[in-house]
Amino acid sequence: NAGVMQNPRHLVRRRGQEARLRCSPMKGHSHVYWYRQLPEEGLKFMVYLQKENIIDESGMPKERFSAEFPKEGPSILRIQQVVRGDSAAYFCASSPNKGGGTTQYFGPGTRLTVL
Amino acid sequence: SQQGEEDPQALSIQEGENATMNCSYKTSINNLQWYRQNSGRGLVHLILIRSNEREKHSGRLRVTLDTSKKSSSLLITASRAADTASYFCATDEDDYKLSFGAGTTVTVRA
Numbered sequence: 001n002a003g004v005m006q007n008p009r010h011l012v013r014r015r016g017q018e019a020r021l022r023c024s025p026m027k028g029h030s031h032v033y034w035y036r037q038l039p040e041e042g043l044k045f046m047v048y049l050q051k052e053n054i055i056d057e058s059g060m061p062k063e064r065f066s067a068e069f070p071k072e073g074p075s076i077l078r079i080q081q082v083v084r085g086d087s088a089a090y091f092c093a094s095s096p097n098k099g100g101g102t103t104q105y106f107g108p109g110t111r112l113t114v115l
Numbered sequence: 116s117q118q119g120e121e122d123p124q125a126l127s128i129q130e131g132e133n134a135t136m137n138c139s140y141k142t143s144i145n146n147l148q149w150y151r152q153n154s155g156r157g158l159v160h161l162i163l164i165r166s167n168e169r170e171k172h173s174g175r176l177r178v179t180l181d182t183s184k185k186s187s188s189l190l191i192t193a194s195r196a197a198d199t200a201s202y203f204c205a206t207d208e209d210d211y212k213l214s215f216g217a218g219t220t221v222t223v224r225a
Contacts, residue, residue, distance in 0.1 A: 033212075042215030048211055098211050101165060105160065106157040106160075107157050109157050
């Protein structure tokens with residue numbers, strides 16, 4: 001059973017460009033979470049999605065950021081018009097269900113660098 | 116807001132020694148989890164302890180939880196070079212939103 005897959009692993013964008021980060025959850029997992037990690041900091045929750053639904057996006061910046069988890073295909077985190085402050089590692093996690101005590105399995109992350 | 120805070124920020128030990136790190140949190144929790152992150156990699160789940168548990172073991176790992184003090188500790192016994200990593204505690208808000216501290220960076224010297 002493959003783990004959580006993320007691609008690309010490294011992404012370089014110039015200011016103003018768009019960044020698309022993809023996440024394929026573990027097989028059988030229908031819950032996906034995105035987190036952002038700034039240098040020397042812990043992970044910060046961004047958004048929680050189930051298939052075709054955004055459940056909680058309270059950690060997402062109000063502008064330029066969006067996320068989706070379509071019926072078919074990977075979950076996508078999209079950042080429009082990137083700025084230098086968006087440079088960070090973005091991690092996706094998945095779980096088979098929701099609820100207290102459910103382990104979230106993390107992918108290797110996408111490291112975004114904005115020039 | 117950041118829930119878990121690890122202490123110390125960094126720890127350097129000799130191979131074979133034990134490493135202990137602590138985590139404090141602010142509000143009531145249902146569960147607390149510990150994760151490991153090797154440099155430049157994703158997080159690996161180590162252990163989950165529920166609010167009604169006081170201690171849990173997994174191999175060379177021992178986790179304690181004191182809900183009255185809102186704190187947890189992670190002990191790694193007989194450390195190895197491969198244990199060099201950052202360790203994070205995470206509490207769950209709303210049953211799914213993990214809140215991480217800034218982590219403890221552990222260096223195991225050969």
